[in-house]
Amino acid sequence: MAAPPRVLSSKLKALTRLRCEIFQTSYNPKNLRTGAKYLRGNLAGPAMANYYPKVISLSQLAREFPKMGIVDVKEAQRLQDVEDRKRRGKGTPKKAKTKADSRRSAKRR
Template identity: 60%
Template sequence: MAAPVSAVNPSRLAALTRLRCAVFQTSYNPTGVRTGAKYLRARLRGPSMAEYYPPVLTVAKFNRMSHGEFKIDDRHEAQRLADIEEAKRRGKGAPKKAKSAADSRRAGRRR
């Protein structure tokens, strides 16, 4: 009576695993190195987190909506514009934009 063969050659098992990965399009990782595949396969959390919070309605968004002649005064925007005007009067405002390449500061510099 012959003894049943219970052990399979490890090289045959490795070849079977490699073939299985090729057929089912999974990554072949015989050494078990960390790849991060678990996190890459996981569902993205961003969309559900964005849906959790209601949309924020600001004064600027309300004024941009088409609702006729009704507008709300935006105190923060008015203060920002007043601060910009004050900085310009003191000479601390943003520089003027160049209309052409000859007007730019870089045109005068030589490398």
């Protein structure tokens, strides 16, 4: 004679719970979505970073080896342009040290 379905299902649930404890898997009797499949997977970031070659620019070389005297022409021109703009008064505005110095508080008065 077979066991009634309720007794059988409760024993199967207990067996499943015990199996999950032993093999360190998640116990999910209601089959809810947990995202465990994606958490078990390998991370994509390191694989993608290793796929693309590292490109070294002239400015990186100049920063790495300052004694070699390498000059990045584009960077030198950019710095010269910034300096010219500052002399003409077109540079970036100074940061406010106090709340009274800020332009926003001056406008609200």
